[in-house]
Amino acid sequence: MKKISLLAMALVMGLTSCKNVKKDTETTEAEVVENEVAAPKGLTVQLMPKSDSSVSGTVVFTEENGTVSMSATITGLEPGEHAIHIHESSDCSSADGKSAGGHWNPTSEPHGKWGVETGYHKGDIGNFTADENGKGTIEFSTDKWCIGCGDEMKDIIGKGIIVHAGVDDFTTQPTGDAGGRVSCGGIIE
Structure with a gap:
């Protein structure tokens, strides 16, 4: 009888310790899931010449930890500042880029x-300078944009990026008197 009781007690203790191990494993797995970090989102926009210009370029948008960063390289510009x-x-289908609408x-x-x-405006990025070879770059970051989040107040998907012939004066309404649209690219996934 004693042998059966000891065997039964050993079996119960073994099962109990297995349950505890399983609980620890479940807790550990749950902690790992909670600590997962979302992968960065990104997309590249090709800028196409407009208004009989030769201005083209690439704009890269990336989103990480709630911040969207933009990095643009533009060529074919007149030397100096551009908006x-x-x-x-x-929609960049029109020859003058006006099909992209307002800001x-x-x-x-x-x-x-x-x-x-x-x-x-959420689209008021600003000015950048093109060098003597007509090449300009600009970088910009904000938490007021998102890529594909569906929030109409933040989502840049479905918008267009326009490079202007002139400088944004930041005053003239509603466009900053930045001149013609010399390049356009659709921000699409």
Whole structure:
């Protein structure tokens, strides 16, 4: 009888310890799932010449940890400053780029310089400088954009990126008097 009781007790203890191991494993697996980090999102936009220009380039958007970064390289420009904006539509079909609509402005703010108290469009990126060879670059980051999140106030998918012939004065409404549209690219997935 004693042998059966000892055997039964050993069996119960073994099962109990297996259950505890299983619980520990489940807890560990749950912790791993909670600590997963979303992979960065990204897309590349090709800029095409507009308004009889030879301006082209590449704009790369990446989103990581709630911040969208933009890195653009543009060629074929006149040396000097040029404006770049996100516009309402990814439609770049017209010869002058006007098919992309006006500046992207989902919050109905006045045109201005990014971050100023008087307001600015979500598409008001700003100016960059082209060197003597007509090449310019610009980098920009914000937590006010997203890539494919579906939020109409933040999502840049379905918009267009426009490079202008001139400089954004950050004052003239509604466009900053930036001149003609010399390059256009649709921000599409």
